[in-house]
Amino acid sequence: MNTLQLYRQGVKTVEVPIDEDTMYFDECMGRFDVQCQFYSPTVLDIKVDDYIVYNNVRFSINVPYQITRNSVFQYSITFEHPCYWLKDITFRHLGSIEFSYFGTPQSFVQMIVDCMNLDDTGWMVGVCEELEEKLLEFFADGQGYSCKGALQKFAEEFELEFWFSGTGKTINLTKQAGQQTNIGFAYGRTKGLYKVERGILDTPLYNRILGFGATKNIPADYRNGAKRLTFNPGMIERPLAAGERRRETSVVFNDIFPERTATFTGISSDWLSLTDSTLDFDLNGAKIEGETAKVVFKTGELGGKEFEISSYSNSDKTIRIKINTDQDGYKTPNATFSPKVGDKYTLVGIKQPQSYITDAENRLYTAVEKSFKTLTRPPYRVEIDEKYMRENAFKLKSGDRVRLTDDKLGIDDMIRITSVSFPLVNPNKCTVVISDKITYTQETQVLIDTGKVKEEVKIVNRQKAEEQRRQALRMRELQASVFDPDGYFDTGKLKPESIETLMLSVGAKSQNFYLDGVRISPNVGNDPNAIQITVGKLIHREIQIDGLGYIWELGELNQNGLDPLKSYYLSAKCSRTQLTGQWVLSETPIKTEAVAGFYHFNCGLLYNVLEGRRDYAFTNGMTYINGDTIRTGKVSAEFIDVIGLFAQIITVGSNNFVNAGISGLADNGSQSQRFWAGATEENRYSAPFSVLDDGSMRAFKGRIGGFDITQDNLKIGTDDSWEVNGQYVYMSRYYFVLRANGIIRGQRREFAWNLYNGTNRYCSASIFNTISTADPMYPNTNIALELEASNSNHNYALVINKGLTRLRGITKSFQQISAANQTIDEEISRVFIKDNVVAVNLYLPSYPELGYEVTIQNLSPNDFSVVSNNGSIIQADGTATTSNFFRRYSIKTFMFDGQYWREGFSISR
Numbered sequence: 041m042n043t044l045q046l047y048r049q050g051v052k053t054v055e056v057p058i059d060e061d062t063m064y065f066d067e068c069m070g071r072f073d074v075q076c077q078f079y080s081p082t083v084l085d086i087k088v089d090d091y092i093v094y095n096n097v098r099f100s101i102n103v104p105y106q107i108t109r110n111s112v113f114q115y116s117i118t119f120e121h122p123c124y125w126l127k128d129i130t131f132r133h134l135g136s137i138e139f140s141y142f143g144t145p146q147s148f149v150q151m152i153v154d155c156m157n158l159d160d161t162g163w164m165v166g167v168c169e170e171l172e173e174k175l176l177e178f179f180a181d182g183q184g185y186s187c188k189g190a191l192q193k194f195a196e197e198f199e200l201e202f203w204f205s206g207t208g209k210t211i212n213l214t215k216q217a218g219q220q221t222n223i224g225f226a227y228g229r230t231k232g233l234y235k236v237e238r239g240i241l242d243t244p245l246y247n248r249i250l251g252f253g254a255t256k257n258i259p260a261d262y263r264n265g266a267k268r269l270t271f272n273p274g275m276i277e278r279p280l281a282a283g284e285r286r287r288e289t290s291v292v293f294n295d296i297f298p299e300r301t302a303t304f305t306g307i308s309s310d311w312l313s314l315t316d317s318t319l320d321f322d323l324n325g326a327k328i329e330g331e332t333a334k335v336v337f338k339t340g341e342l343g344g345k346e347f348e349i350s351s352y353s354n355s356d357k358t359i360r361i362k363i364n365t366d367q368d369g370y371k372t373p374n375a376t377f378s379p380k381v382g383d384k385y386t387l388v389g390i391k392q393p394q395s396y397i398t399d400a401e402n403r404l405y406t407a408v409e410k411s412f413k414t415l416t417r418p419p420y421r422v423e424i425d426e427k428y429m430r431e432n433a434f435k436l437k438s439g440d441r442v443r444l445t446d447d448k449l450g451i452d453d454m455i456r457i458t459s460v461s462f463p464l465v466n467p468n469k470c471t472v473v474i475s476d477k478i479t480y481t482q483e484t485q486v487l488i489d490t491g492k493v494k495e496e497v498k499i500v501n502r503q504k505a506e507e508q509r510r511q512a513l514r515m516r517e518l519q520a521s522v523f524d525p526d527g528y529f530d531t532g533k534l535k536p537e538s539i540e541t542l543m544l545s546v547g548a549k550s551q552n553f554y555l556d557g558v559r560i561s562p563n564v565g566n567d568p569n570a571i572q573i574t575v576g577k578l579i580h581r582e583i584q585i586d587g588l589g590y591i592w593e594l595g596e597l598n599q600n601g602l603d604p605l606k607s608y609y610l611s612a613k614c615s616r617t618q619l620t621g622q623w624v625l626s627e628t629p630i631k632t633e634a635v636a637g638f639y640h641f642n643c644g645l646l647y648n649v650l651e652g653r654r655d656y657a658f659t660n661g662m663t664y665i666n667g668d669t670i671r672t673g674k675v676s677a678e679f680i681d682v683i684g685l686f687a688q689i690i691t692v693g694s695n696n697f698v699n700a701g702i703s704g705l706a707d708n709g710s711q712s713q714r715f716w717a718g719a720t721e722e723n724r725y726s727a728p729f730s731v732l733d734d735g736s737m738r739a740f741k742g743r744i745g746g747f748d749i750t751q752d753n754l755k756i757g758t759d760d761s762w763e764v765n766g767q768y769v770y771m772s773r774y775y776f777v778l779r780a781n782g783i784i785r786g787q788r789r790e791f792a793w794n795l796y797n798g799t800n801r802y803c804s805a806s807i808f809n810t811i812s813t814a815d816p817m818y819p820n821t822n823i824a825l826e827l828e829a830s831n832s833n834h835n836y837a838l839v840i841n842k843g844l845t846r847l848r849g850i851t852k853s854f855q856q857i858s859a860a861n862q863t864i865d866e867e868i869s870r871v872f873i874k875d876n877v878v879a880v881n882l883y884l885p886s887y888p889e890l891g892y893e894v895t896i897q898n899l900s901p902n903d904f905s906v907v908s909n910n911g912s913i914i915q916a917d918g919t920a921t922t923s924n925f926f927r928r929y930s931i932k933t934f935m936f937d938g939q940y941w942r943e944g945f946s947i948s949r
Contacts, residue, residue, distance in 0.1 A: 042465055044076065048090050056084070060463035067459045068217055068438040069201055072121035074099050074464060079112045092119050097208040122208035126188035129155055137184030140177045142339070145169050145213045148176070148194045152187045152211060166212035169200055175339060203439060218439020220454065225424065226445040233422050248277035248288035251408030253400060254297035259328050259391045269297050271401040276412045291411045298392035298400040301338065303384050311373035315358045321393050323352040323359070331389040335361055340383035342373060421473050429468040436460050436472060444474055550632040551642055551660045553580040557722060558594065562646060562654045570600035571646065573623050578612050578641060588619055597623035604649035611640045691721050710734040762786060782811040834890045857882060864894055871896045873904065881907045882926070884934060884941055893935040901928050913941040
């Protein structure tokens with residue numbers, strides 16, 4: 041296969057020549073593409089979405105490719121697997137990009153398939169692991185999840201791996217991609233490997249690992265008083281090699297403990313008696329001494345909450361729980377937050393039957409064993425013998441397990457292939473990475489980390505909304521419970537100078553909501569008769585749609601042609617049956633339940649035009665005053681004087697738009713944000729300025745010390761980088777330059793590091809010293825690069841592993857032989873025998889550094905002998921001598937290999 045056929049909509053287009061620079065890459069849950077490089081004397085008709093077919097899979101051009109014009113046209117094109125298409129489609133459910141879904145791995149993959157097949161065909165659900173359902177939440181932060189991001193989230197949450205089969209459009213989600221094979225490789229002739237390169241780990245190569253589970257449900261008599269779940273013998277280790285010392289570490293899995301997860305089959309009317317007809321042991325007498333027996337809800341409205349067990353009836357398998365009372369007096373369960381039949385739960389503080397303990401220990405051992413392989417074995421990069429691949433007809437793919445054996449490196453085990461690459465013209469010239477640990481590409485890791493930040497931020501926001509709803513419900517309960525202990529208040533007790541009451545509530549129930557992500561912009565485009573309201577959410581603290589929730593999605597409103605003499609009421613017209621709504625401007629107020637099938641939540645008043653502009657006032661929200669506590673949504677004041685101020689998040693901005701703030705939330709450990717600027721609260725983790733809890737900072741613009749910061753580079757110096765006598769430092773992702781200019785423009789001392797893709801500059805690093813030596817500021821000889829290696833057994837000032845060496849400069853340091861029996865100076869690499877020297881011996885240096893090479897040119901009409909005093913000279917014909925014959929007018933090169941001198945290049949006349 042020395043050519044590559046391209047297609048467009050099923051029709052052949054161009055056929056291009058390829059060589060070993062066209063590479064196939066397959067990485068487990070990562071890169072999957074064909075990188076192609078070729079030359080053409082003319083411009084070719086190749087477009088985005090053209091494709092090739094390899095192994096019955098279509099690899100497409102998804103992004104504009106690189107083309108460089110020199111004497112010919114150089115093409116560099118990446119053809120990507122269909123899995124890359126997942127990045128281009130938004131993951132959504134029932135039209136929404138933000139939602140929660142409770143399902144199995146297969147049901148989640150089906151959702152991706154449904155999204156992909158909206159505008160394409162052929163996507164299918166493949167093999168999916170059968171696991172218990174999980175509740176996953178998908179939030180938007182600037183943008184929603186792509187289908188690729190969602191698939192990555194499934195794999196992370198269920199601890200599975202995704203892979204693709206068939207034509208590349210069948211999505212599989214299993215515990216491990218690939219399969220175990222009977223393929224084996226060992227180092228040596230006819231054994232498969234001709235190169236084995238062992239990689240490195242971030243930690244030492246441990247040879248023992250201690251494993252522990254959680255402390256939950258561990259009785260006092262467990263394994264000689266062990267506080268945590270463990271197993272026999274409590275560790276996994278391998279035998280020590282000769283001279284190896286013991287290196288151990290430990291891992292703790294706090295989510296593994298003896299437990300029984302089940303569902304409730306019956307709930308009492310007071311929500312406190314919970315029946316599980318499948319419960320297979322008696323809880324009476326099973327309470328662990330010193331602990332509190334509890335029911336922990338895993339799903340449902342009480343998901344994550346724990347309730348103390350007050351009693352248990354073994355006859356009808358019914359658990360009686362106690363009411364939970366928060367510090368502020370709020371009690372659960374209640375009508376708003378109550379258990380339901382089908383809610384999943386587990387028990388803690390209860391001694392489990394031995395079968396559950398054994399099961400937990402087995403799960404712990406499996407988890408520790410997996411960690412042991414990851415922490416005790418580095419990755420290996422191996423190059424496979426082409427002949428071995430060809431004769432055995434092997435086909436390797438990422439995820440497969442193969443046996444790797446190398447006695448010298450101590451390898452003999454089944455290890456996973458995490459990466460496969462080979463030239464398309466020669467699939468047998470295969471390079472693979474073998475490791476028990478999958479290393480994500482930078483793009484994939486960023487995707488994972490960004491998704492985690494999205495979840496952390498959004499979960500905090502959702503918890504804030506739920507907490508505010510609870511606060512509102514408590515205020516209503518408090519309002520209904522207020523009584524007059526002194527018999528003092530009555531309906532006529534309104535004093536003219538003051539108001540005395542036990543509790544004051546300001547606002548209406550229907551208006552107890554807030555807006556999230558909404559920006560109201562009157563006078564848009566400097567037109568006082570125009571208004572723009574963005575999309576966003578209305579989050580109600582007291583009203584909800586049963587079974588759906590209390591967060592309505594609102595569309596955008598753009599309206600102009602308003603009457604400058606009139607004021608307008610703004611309301612959100614929200615459906616009673618689905619969580620959608622729209623903005624409504626009206627000249628008269630609309631009552632909340634005036635329109636059948638909808639709520640009209642009044643938001644505020646748009647004033648008439650005054651002095652060429654309109655103002656807007658919000659009317660939503662509630663304020664409660666009770667004793668020394670004021671609970672409200674927003675405080676507006678010219679000046680606030682307080683002794684102490686406590687807040688989880690403080691935001692600042694103008695025109696109802698937040699663009700900076702301070703956060704006290706511990707939502708991301710040491711990476712929790714403390715200050716941000718240039719973004720809303722919701723998007724604060726992507727703000728252009730950010731300071732985190734550990735002191736790290738991100739800024740896209742500004743100045744630190746002498747460095748100017750822009751979004752993609754650091755700089756010292758003026759915009760004129762060639763300013764006479766100026767200094768210039770510039771650093772970006774692809775380029776670094778350090779320069780001092782001379783008094784003549786264009787002359788400089790400079791070091792540059794160049795990583796530009798597609799640049800016409802072929803140097804990765806370059807050094808210049810072009811300061812004029814006549815310059816009185818720089819009177820010395822110019823040296824662009826000076827290297828030194830010394831004080832070791834073998835010193836190499838410069839090692840060139842691969843590639844030709846092209847020297848354009850002239851060597852000015854050489855030695856002239858002008859007398860008999862001289863010895864060559866080992867600091868010299870070029871020697872000339874002058875034309876008037878008589879025939880004599882010429883002595884090579886005694887024991888120079890390993891690799892020292894000298895070129896000798898005989899300019900005289902006499903023959904000489906080159907003599908070694910420290911070992912033989914291996915001549916060009918392979919014979920050894922201590923005196924090498926050197927003819928007149930000839931040139932020879934000699935190199936010292938640490939033991940012998942070796943005759944190399946030779947020209948004779």
